[in-house]
Amino acid sequence: MKMNWLKRTDLIVMMFVLGMIVMIVIPIPKALLDVLIILNIFLSMTILLVAMSTKEPLDFSVFPSMLLITTLYRLSLNISTTRLILGQGNAGSVIKTFGNFVIGQNPVVGFMVFLIIIIVQFIVITRGAERVAEVAARFTLDAMPGKQIAIDADLNAGLINEEQARMRRQNIEREADFYGAMDGASKFVKGDAIASMLIVAINIVAGFIIGVAMNKLPFTQALHTYTMLSVGDGLVSQIPALLLSTATGLMVSRAASEGNIGEDVVKQVFGYSRALYIVSGAILLLGIVTPIGILPVLPISGGATLMARRMQQTKKLVEKKQAEEAARSEQAATKKPENVYQLLTVEPIEFEFGYGLIPLVDSKQGGDMLERVVMIRRQLATELGLVLPMVRMRDNIQLKPTQYVIKLKGVQVSEGEIVMGHWLALSPGVDHPSVQGIPTKDPTFGLPAIWVNAQMKIQAEVNGYTVVDPPSVIATHLTEVLRRHAHELLGRQETKALLDHVKTFNAAAVDDVYPNTLSLGQIQNVLSNLLQEKVSIRDMVTILETLADVGRQTQDIDTLTERVRQALARQICHEFTLPNEPMTVITLGAAVEQRIQQSLVEQGGSLFVGMDPAESSRVIRSLQEEVTKLQGLGKTPILLIHPQLRLPVRRWIVRYLPDLAVLSFNELDPTVEIQSGGVVNL
Secondary structure, three states, X not given: OHHHHHHOHHHHHHHHHHHHHHHHHOOOOHHHHHHHXXXXXXXXXXXXXXXXXXXXXXXXXXXXXXXXXXXXXXXXXXXHHHHHHHHHOOXXXXXXXXXXXXXXXXXXXXXXXXXXXXXXXXXXXXXXXXXXXXXXXXXXXXXXXXXXXXXXHHHHOOOOOHHHHHHHHHHHXXXXXXXXXXXXXXXXXXXXXXXXXXXHHHHHHHHHHHHHHHOOOOHHHHHHHHHHHHHHHHHHHHHHHHHXXXXXXXXXXXXXXXXXXXXXXXXXXXXXXXXXXXXXXHHHHHXXXXXXXXXXXXXXXXXXXXXXXXHHHHHHHHHHHXXXXXXXXXXXXXXXXXXXXXXXOOOOEEXXXXXXXXHHHOHHHOOOHHHHHHHHHHHHHHHHOOOOOOEEEEEOOOOOOOEEEEEEOOEEEEEEEOOOOOEEEEOOOOOOOOOOOEEEEOOXXXXXEEEEOHHHHXXXXXXXXXXXXXXXXXXXXXXXXXXXXXXXXXXXHHHHHHHHHHHOXXXXXXXXXXXXXOOHHHHHHHHHHHHHOOOOOOOHHHHHHXXXXXXXXXXXXXXXXXXXXXXXXXXXXXXXXXXXXXEEEEEEOHHHHHHHHHHEEEEOOEEEEOOOHHHHHHHHHHHHHHHHHHHHOOOOOEEEEOHHXXXXXXXXXOOOOOOOEEEEHHHOOOOOOEEEEEEEXX
16 A cells, blocks of 8 residues: 555646646635645745755756755645735734734834844845855866766776666766756746745735725724734735745755764854864853843853863764774784785885884974985985885884994894984094094994094094084985995896886887786896996986897896996996096906906806815905005995906906906097006915
């Protein structure tokens, strides 16, 4: 039975609309008219409360149609009541009650009150709602293309499926249709307000004329009777119109929200306890210092104080509940089997420090290590052409309070210790007895140094010491560690990011080598070999063009690396020489080169030096002496060697002299002047 009634609702609505048309033509009995007027008020109040309860405008998408139906219904009631007022001088108990309530014994005052209601309805609410509806419709239509593009982008990115995209498109179309319909429906409300004012004016003027001229009523009685009926008719018409105008304004002015308007008002207007306390005090002060008195302001001030206190208590309970739920969720999440995989994640770069060094990192305490790390990444990107991963910084209670460690891929590679409140003074070569402090070594290069306090800092600077503050000590140490291990931080993902970057401005260089000529892993190995010898890979275009040419002949990583180094000859020479100064090089004697050539062995496709340990020790010792001699003269030592021996010799001496640059004759820029700095002999 219930389902049958629901199926006939469309017939009920049709009959209701047809009945309104009939009301315009056929006179309605006063008793039935009273019921229809009450029904009008009921419908208007219901629509207003539904509009306030909806979370989104589309939840009440039938609202524009309801505006048209209710407007037509009110107009048909106005015609029926006008017929009774002018014809019988009586329009039922509802209109009479409303008229007496407003008019009372003074028709002029009552009419002025009614006129004010009309002005508020027409000028304030109706016109405002009309303007908001017009603007909302215009902006909704203008935003449709952008929303459609966003849906297509999410669909192409795999964030949503086809069904979700279809639903979102439908919602956009419904939203545009709704606001467009609201723009038109608001005109009904405006027209209804104008028609109501005209009908009231007609009822008063025509009723007064009919009462005096035709019904022979006294002037005062005719004025009072027809003014009362006209105002009552206007009220029973304008009160529902006012409710619907308010509902219209609420529907078109709703912003994005997670609740209805009641929840939003309480949460957003009365949700700030501090503001309520201030307003409560201001209202109370107003009652004390002005003639208003304490009694009128006390209920409002007390209510605001109680509301503020209640809001604070509710906020604390909510925060406590959220914290408990978060703790339970975190505890439950740790028990899930799939979360074990998170433990397998290894951070590329980690900087851990003891709790005593927190002031150097915490920006709230004046620390600037975070800003220094950003500058370090920018500096190394400029020097090496590699964008390093983010540095994960965390405190570690297992370390000494003033200790820090640097980890790469979860393994410690270096450490240091800072004396807070002191500066690191690097010795100029000859220690001065007047400079006293805590003896130590520079954590970056291992040079002798001392930690000096603020008073001794000036003395150290006067005597030629290089004085460095603790943040600079850590930043320099971190920079050197990252520079030395940059080749370990270049993986396939980073290589792919570099290729994508080059492709944005030189797609031909990338397409010629990857993926047809060389694989991503082969390109990564070549770049890693360059970084391992501190050769910048910033000139990626030259590197890729060289790989494209040589890669068609051979795919041997060593050969590819050497040919790229030769293509970067000018850059390499520039990195190891000062402007307008000759390059000071160390060379190998003929006997040494011949002995190395004879001792070469091949393993896994690569050449290695297999010299006798005794001979190897003598050559390394002689090379170390030449390097030390040049460093003592303030020059950068460089070993210059035959192209075929460069890579094997580099692999051979790297464990003894890791910072010694090894260049081949093919890597020399013709414009660079060469100066001999020593010869290594057996």
